[in-house]
Amino acid sequence: MHLPLARRLGLVALLGLSAAHCGGGDEVTSSTDAPTTTTDPTTDPTTSTTDPSSTSEDMTTAGPACDGELVDCGGVCIDVSEDNDNCGDCGNACDSVAQCVAGECALSCGEGESQCGDECVDTMVDPANCGDCGVACGGGEVCVDGSCAADCAGGQTECDGMCVDTMVDPGNCGDCGVTCQGLEQCVDGGCTLVCDPNEVVCDDACVDTNTDPMNCGDCGTACDMGYVCVDGLCELDCADDEVDCDGVCANLDEDPMNCGMCGVGCANNELCSMGACMLDCQMGTVECNGLCVDLQTDLMNCGDCGVVCEMGEICDAGMCVCDMGLDSCNGVCVDLQTDPMNCGACDTPCQGTCANGMCEPLGQNAYDPVMTITDALPGTTMTIAWDGNEFWSCSGGGQGGIRLARYNMAGLLQQTYSPGIDFRSVFTKGDGVAPVFARPYNQTTLRQQQAPGSFINSTILNGGTIDNQSAVVWDASANEFIAMKAGVVSRWDSNGASLGTVMLQGWGQNGENAYPQDRGIAATSGYYLTYVNNVLSVWNKSGTRIDTAILTGAGVGFDSHFSLSYAMGKVWVVDTAGGTWRGYDVGI
DSSP: OOOOSOOOOOHHHHHHHHHHHHSSSSOOOOOOSSSOOOOOTTTOTTSOOOOTHHHHHTOOSOOOOOOTTOEEETTEEEOTTTOTTSSSSTTOOOOTTEEEETTEEEEOOOTTOEEETTEEEOTTTOTTSSSSTTOOOOTTOEEETTEEESSOOTTOEEETTEEEOTTTOTTSSSSTTOOOOTTEEEETTEEEEOOOTTOEESSSSEEOTTTOTTSSSSTTOOOOTTEEEETTEEEEOOOTTOEEETTEEEOTTTOTTSSSSTTOOOOTTEEEETTEEEEOOOTTOEEETTEEEOTTTOTTSSSSTTOOOOTTEEEETTEEEEOTTOEEETTEEEOTTTOTTSSSSTTOOOSSEEETTEEEOOSOSEEOOSEEEEOOOOSEEEEEEEOSSOEEEEEESOSSSOOEEEEOTTSOEEEEEOOSOOEEEEEESSTTOSSEEEEETTOSEEEEEEETTEEEEEEEOOSSOOOTTOOEEEETTTTEEEEEETTEEEEEOTTSOEEEEEEOTTTTGGGTTSTTGGGOOEEETTEEEEEETTEEEEEOTTSOEEEEEEETTOOOSHHHHHOOEEETTEEEEESSTTSEEEEEOOOO
16 A cells, blocks of 8 residues: 655744754754653744733733633633644644644654654655654665665565555556556456445436436436436326325325325315315305205205205395395295195185286187298207297207207298207206206206307206106296106206105196106296196196196197296197197286
C-alpha cells in the first residue's frame, strides 16, 4: 500500500521556526536521533502567535465562575490542557496536523507513523528515515521493512523510493503514478470497478438493481416519476396508508372510487368511511330507508321517515296539508270544482261531470269524432300525445324499425323515427305540456324525449301493480303517474314512489277483462277513462263508474284497444294500424 512520505507543518509553524533561528538567542534544533521530539512551547512550530491576553483584558463584564482547572475563554469555561483552539491559554490554536496535549501543541501522527523532526513518517518504507529517524538509504537504495536494500523484493517495483506491488497497489496500478479513481480497485495491474455482492456495474457505477430507480431490474431500466424500485420492479410510490389501484395511489378507507377494495366505487350521494360506502346526506336532509330526504317537504317522509302524505296533499314544513286549490273532505284532499264525489261541497256526489263546482250530465250518450289523423306507423298502434305544438304517435311489437311519428297540429305527418323502443305508451305531463315521455314494453324505467326520436332514461317506478303490457300515463289533476291492469289502477308520485292502488268498482262489463283492453287507461280533469268495443267509461278517483258514452265509428279491433289516449282535449282511438285516429270531444 502506498503511504505519504511525510505530513508537512502549516505555514504558521514554519514562520515560528524561522523566527527562532534569527532571534540571536540559544539555537533551537530538532532531534533526529529518536522517533519523537520534545520542543519548547514558546518556540513550538505548531503554536499560534495570537496574544491570549487580548481576549481576557478586553472583557468588560465578569465571566462565568469556572470549576477546577477550567479557564474562562470569552465567557466559556475551557480545559486549556487539551483544547486545540485554546491550547495552554485562551486563543492559542494548534495547527491542523497538531493536537493539544498537556497544554502544548504537538504533532499527531497516524497509525504506523512516527514523528521525525517536524514530520510524520513511516520508518518501514521511508528511504530518508529507514528503520529510525535520520537513517537515510544510499543512492539507488530503497527502504524495505525498515532496512535499506539494493532493490525491491520479488514482484515489487520501486516507485518514488518505495517498493510497491503494481498488480494490486491502487496508487501505482500497472505502473508508478497510475492512480485508481473512486471505487476502483487495482486488480491484475488494472483499475477495475469492484462492486458489493448485491451490486452490478451500470455505466461505470455500482448500482443495486433491486432498489435503483434508474436501473430497476436491469441497467438502463428507469422507473417513471412517482415510482420507486422494489425488488427489481417499478412500483407506485404510495404513502403508508395507500395502495396502488390501477396506477393511482388510493386510501381504501376513504377513497370513494376505491372504497375498501380497488375499483369499488361509491354512488354520487355516498362517501367512503372506514372502507365502506355510506350515504352522504347534505345539510337539511336525513337518511330514510337508504335515501336522503328532506323531512320538511318529502311526500313519503313528511316530518319523519315513513310518514306518507295522501293523494292531493303536499308536505309543508313537515306537515301533510292539502295542496293549493284543494279542500279536505273526510281526510282526503279534493277539488270541489271538479270532484264528482264532492262537487261544490264535501259529500255532494254527482252522477255526471263536476264542472266549476256544478254537477252536469255528459249531455248525450254518443259522440261523433271531431278530428281525424291518418296513422303513419306499422306494427301494433299504441297511444298518441299532444305536446302543445305537435302530435306524437307510437307503435309496439319490437324495438327495430319505425316506431314513432310526428304530426302537425292539423294532424298532417311531419316525420317518422326509429328510436329503438318497443313502445306501450307516449304521454306528456299535462295535456299540451312538453316534453314527451314513454313507457317501453316490460320496463319500469320511463323514458324522456330530449330530441325528436331520441330518448333518455327518466323516472323509475317502484312498487305498484304494473303489467308488462300496461300503458303508463300522467294524471295532471293529481300530479302522478298511473297504469291499469284488470281494473286495478296503480299510482306513483313524480319521483316514482308508489302511492298505492285504486280498485275500479264493477270492472269486467262488456268484455273489459279481455286483453288488451284490460291494460289501457287515460286520465283528465280528475277522472279515469277506459275503453272497450266503442264504449268509453268514466270513473272518479274513488273507482266508481259515473257514466259511459258511445264513441261513434271508433275501432273495436286489437289495435283499437291498445290505443286509448287523451290529447288536445279529446279522447282518441285508432281503428287499425296504419288506419285512422279519431278524436272525440266528450266534454271532460
